[in-house]
Amino acid sequence: MIGEKSISRRRLMGYAWIGAALIVIGELIVGTFAFLWPRKKQGKGEKIFIAGKINDFKVGEVIHFRKEKTFIQRLEGGFLAFSAICPHLACIVNWNEMLKKFECPCHGATFNRNGEVLEGPPPRPLDLYKLQIVEEKLVVDTATLIERKNFDPSQIVKT
Amino acid sequence: MEKDQEKVFVNDPNKTYGLMEIVEGTSPMAEKAPEDTIESFPHYIILLTICSLAVTFVLFIISLFLDAPLEELANPLVTPNPGKAPWYFTGIQELIHYTDKPVIPGIIIPLLIIIWLFLIPYIDRKPKTRFTSLFNRIFIGGEKRRILIVLFTSFVLGALIFTLIGSLFRGENWNFILPWR
Amino acid sequence: MKKGILQRILESAVWRSIFRTGIPDTDLKRSMLMYNNFFLHIFPVKMKRHGLRFCYTFCLGGISFLLFIILCVTGILLMFLYTPSIERAYFDMQALALIFNGKILRNLHRWAAHGMVVTVFLHMVRVFYTRSYRPPREFNWVIGIWLLILTLALSYTGYLLPWDQLAYWGITVGTTIMSYTPFLGKHIQYFVLGADEVGHEALLRFYVLHCAVIPFVALVLMAIHFWRVRKDGGISGPL
Incomplete structure (x- = not known):
């Protein structure tokens, strides 16, 4: 044993x-x-788009690039490129020109012009896309998402 | 009625019958009052047929006059305003609207409710040990299950109220509206 | 005495081979009719009189099952006219409105689905308040909760199929909620959608789930559910 x-x-x-x-x-x-x-998908190719020339944008203006799901805003010092996808539950937010804020139709969130949450449930401000200025043109890279805790002037891309 | 009772057992002409043996013992029906039963075949089957036909008929009438909604072609670039979940999930959507952590109303609360529903029959039973009797007192509330009834009723009412608010009282940008305005 | 045509049919070998019991004119034959018929044999031969009262069950379980049958029939018919691809799904829906009875078929399917969510939920509420989940019926209650979950899953997967705005954003929001699950969230979302975002893969997955996987599982569970109702002592009264 x-x-x-x-x-x-x-x-x-x-x-x-x-x-x-x-x-x-x-x-x-x-x-x-x-x-x-699911099989890994191959990259969808170009995720970079040229939004336009610097001088096409007026200061304080927010322009919606629907196809690219991007908002571009010109501030005093430079530019911000927001992702239009709500950081909460992925609905597409709209820019309200009257009240100067972003509104999400799904759960009633609003964001100020810097993308910070004014009211509603989102856990963080609107995400930014990487923005570069090449030869007086705005080049937005929608593959690079920048998540942030709050707005900081250093996020503005200087002209 | 009395005569019918006597003729309950009708001989099948294809079979022969005879008394085989008399057995002493208790019948499974002992100490039980005769059950007030009726044959399923005419009584129940007729009710079943009527009920089925009535439901189908009502459904047909509804389908004739109310068209199922079909909105525009799906467009990943535009969210409809308001963007609503199917009505049975608008309660959850309404809850999600209140908190910045969607995981709580979206995952944790439904999961807890489901687990609680699963456990109801296993905690609502006669307590045998001290532990189960404590369990019973906390979650059930004795033989009349007062606590459980209150909990379940508030679950049903809560689901109803939040679903109603979410589907009827929410308009553009999920702002509160009155549906009759 | 000359036999009528009806009687000839009823007494023919073919008829008797299909329906073994003749005209149910005696109690024995009435019992045999229930017993020998495949579709009726899930019912008891005799029932308690009070169990037939409408207010005893409100017929909710039965109505749920009836709606499920209607959903199966209309759903299978709709499958003939539907292509699960994002290029065609929506236009198949539009074309359906032009087909004879196409619209009413879709309406029936949609309203029966909504009705089933309501009746299954109310059935659960009824069973709770009559305390019909007590031993030995605990497990049947558990199966019932699973059936409620499956009913919601069926409704939700069917929601994506028309590929309209409602469908697309309903599924986008729903699967984004899944992605908030601790630890596994992103993987669950990726697995359910079959890709990073709602698209063709998601539509195909939801189609297969809606038309094959969930109905099959639900049907098996329903069979167990009904069987257990009988085995646990019928619809009324304690064992």
Whole structure:
């Protein structure tokens, strides 16, 4: 006798069968999930767009680029490029020209002109896109999302 | 009625009957009053048919006069205003509107409610040990289950109220509106 | 005495092979009719009289199942006219309105679905207030809750299929809520949508779930549910 406790051969075989069955079932479940796991998509190509020349924008103006889901705003010192996708639950926000604020139609959130939350549920201000000024033109990279806690003047891209 | 009772057992002409044995013992029906039963075939089946036909008929009438909504083609660039969830989820949407953490009303609360619903029959039973009796007192409230009824009623009413507010009293930008205006 | 045509049919070998019980003119034959019929054998041969009262159950479970059958029939018919692709789904919906009875078919499916959500929920409420979940019926209550969840899942997956604005944004918001699940959120969203955002993959996934996976699971659970109702002592009275 090796140990104090011993198990009968019958019981050992029983455990072996149960273990084997669990392995097979586990493999089937994992295999099904692996089969259904989405294939990685190839990059959609260009995610950079040219919004226009600097002089096309007036100070204090907010322009909606619908197709790119982007808002571009010219401030005193420079530019901000907002993502139009609400950081809350991914609805598209609108710019209210009368009240000078962004409004989300899904859960009633509003943001001020710097993208900060005025009221409503979003956990953070509107996200920014990476913006560069190349040869007097605004180049927006919608692949690079900048999440932020609050507005800071350093976020403004200087002209 | 009396005569019918006597002729409950009608002999099948294809079979032969005879007394085989008399057994002493208790019947499974002992100490039980005769149950007031009726045959399913005519009584229940007729009710079933009437009920099914009535429901189908009402559904047809509704479908004739009320068209299922079909909005514009899906457009990932524009969110409709107000953007509403299907009506059975507007209660959750209304709750989400109040907090900056969507995980609480969106995931945790529904999950807790479902787990609680699953557990109801397992905690509402006769307490056997001290532990279960404490459990019973906290979650059920004794034989009349006062606490459980209050909890469940408030769940149903809460679901109803939030769903109503979310689907009827919310307009553009999720602002409060009165539906009759 | 000459036999009428009806009687000839009823006594023919073919008829008797399908319906073993003849005309149910005796109690025995009435019982046999319930017992020998595949569709009726889930019902008891005899029932308690008070169980037939409308206010006893309000027929909610039965109505839910009836609506499920209507949904299956109209859903299968709609599948003939629908393509799960973002290029065609919406226009198939529009074309449906031009087809004979197409619109009413879609209406039936939509309103029956909404009705089923209501009746299943009310059924749960009724079972709670009559305290019908007590032993030995605990497990049937659990299955019932699963059926409620599946009903909501069926409604929700069906919601995306017309590919209109309502559908698109309903699903966008719903799956973004999923992405807030702690730890696994983004993966769950990615798995459900089949891609990073709501698109063709999501539509196909929801289509298969809506038309095959969830109805099948629901049907199996319903079978167990009804079977358990009988095994746990019928619709009324304690065991």
